[in-house]
Amino acid sequence: MARKRLTDLLREGQDPAEAEAEAEPSPAPASRTGRSPLTALKASLAEAERRVADLQGQLQERDAAHRAEVERLHTELEKVQKEALQLALANTALIEEVNGLRQSPPAKEPNAKFQPPQKQPLLPTYKVVPRPIQRAGEPRNNNDIPSWLL
Known part of the structure; x- marks a missing residue:
């Protein structure tokens, strides 16, 4: 295939890198790796089988974990249902007890007599003693005069 110019590619709407990749023929896989295609396929098959085995192991581990979680949740559900x-x-x-109490009036004891509350002893009363009246500016006694005035 002949090389196209960039302007031709832009007109067609194709990426120039894609056009160059299509234009150049790719070398054979055997020449790149130095192995035959059968050996490369066997190696990739072995790698794929190893990955499948790993994934199956992970799946079994997760399945066991999920089963344990389901069992725990099931027992918890039964416990909650019983409660x-x-x-x-x-x-x-x-x-039922509340409805029974609402329907029957409270029973009054016929022997119960009314007893007035007993008088409590009165507290002693105290007589208020009047204070002596003091006139403004007049000291009560000689000790009340400040010493700095003397």
Whole structure:
């Protein structure tokens, strides 16, 4: 195939790098690696089988982990269901008890007599003693006069 000019490629809308890759023939795989195509295929097959074995091992590990998680969640679900059933039964019993108490009036004891509250002893009262009246500017006694005035 003849080489095209860049302007021709741009007109056609093709990338110049792609056009050059198409124009140059690729060498045979055997000449690049120095091995025959059969040997290369066997090596890639062995590599693919190894990858498949690794992936299967990972899959089995994850499957075992998921099964353990499912079992744990299943036991937890059963436990929660039992607790919910117990709570529902207790709730039903309490509702019945409340309804029974609402329907029957409280029983009054006929022997109960009214007793007035007992008087508590009064606290002693104290008499307020009046203070002596002091006039402004007049000291109460001689000790009240400041010494700096003397």
